[in-house]
Amino acid sequence: MSLPVVTVLMPVHNGAEHLLAALDSVVAQDFADFELLVVDDGSDDDTPEILAGYDDPRLRVLRLERTGLIGALNRGLDEARGELIARLDADDAMLPGRLGRQVEQFRRDPRLVACGADYLLFGAAEGVVRTPRSDADCRAHLVFGSPIAHPAVMLRAGALRAGGVRYRADYPHAEDFKLFSELAEVGTLANLAEPGLRYRVHAGQISQLEAGPQRAMHLRICAENLAARGITMSVEKLERLLWPCGGGLLAALRYALRSLPEVVLLGWRSNRAAGVRQALIVGRERLRALLSRSGAAS
Structure with missing residues (x-):
């Protein structure tokens, strides 16, 4: 039996509510040379029954005792047989044509070692999220945040193994951002210039449940990526620049006059023109967030 070109890696824990739609979105892809590796991380809802009853020969289920997301992801990397590994979460859906x-x-x-895509928000929020396109822009974005949406990424398995790149247990809730930061030392990064994913926004996702710890870990990685470029900056200052407090017009004006110039300078110091491009994008997003909130800055 020949090995598949792609392994679609989907970890799941108690994901019965949306699992079927996620599976169907993979099976419907026009690129058919894949295996669908679902790592069931100790589910005790209807997830095992849904997987057992799903009729597609490309589905391969690995059942684990509860180990946590990072452990499930790394076990999936070990078991993947494809030369390329495409990620998908069990509450999201691939858009047609993404794999191909x-x-x-x-x-x-x-x-190329990692390729993501733009994505569509649905559920509790709607919209289109654009991602950096070129390797230069993706690298520049690494000092501000992750340039690639994890459930939209495809990875080169050989690069992961050759570079010893894994999901790091000491970076919980930001293990993907750390992985992309390490992969940038191995090869190039990119994103498709079109949406490849429908990303479900809901109250039960990690970014909602663990927002504080996730932000702290993201800031830690940003500081590490800056240090790798010879720039020392405290996590506290980075938080002021990247996650300003408060909301309303006054807070937005304060950010535009005081912090945005520092963000742009940081982009220039770290990655020159590409850094400035990403700094302006980040700054615009922060201004929009401040204007969308009510109340005075804290």
Whole structure:
């Protein structure tokens, strides 16, 4: 039996509510040379029954005792048989054509190690999220946050193994951001210039339940990525620049006059023109967030 080109890696823990839609979105892809590896991380809802009853020969289920997301992801990396590994979460859905377009990107660029995509928000929020396109812009974005949406990414398995890159247990809630930061030392990064994922926004996701710890870990990685470029900055100052407090017009004006110039300068110092481009994007997002909130800055 020949090995698949792609392993679609989907960890799940008690994901019965949305699992079927996620599975169907993978099976419906026009690129068919894949295995769908679902790592069931100790589910005690209807997840095992849904997986047992799903009729597609490309589905492979690995059942674990509860180990946590990072452990499940790393076990999936170990078990993946494809030369490329595409991620998807069990509460999201692939958009048609995503796998094929990402495979094309890897075929065109032998140095490419991670390729994501724009994504559509649905559920509790709606909208389109754009991601950095080029390797230069993705690298520049690493000092401000993750340049790639984890459930939209495709990875080159050989690069992970050759570089010893894994999901790091000491970076919980930001293990993907740390992984992309390490992969940037191995090869190039990119994103498709079109949506490849429907990203479900709901109260039960990690970014909602663990918002504080996740932000702290993101700031830690940003500081580490800056240090790798010879720039020392405290996590406290980074938080002021990247996650300003308060809301309303006054807070937005204060940020625009005091903090945004520092963000732009930081982009220039770290990555020159590409850094400035990403700094302006980040600054615009923060201004919009401040204006969307009510109340005075704290």
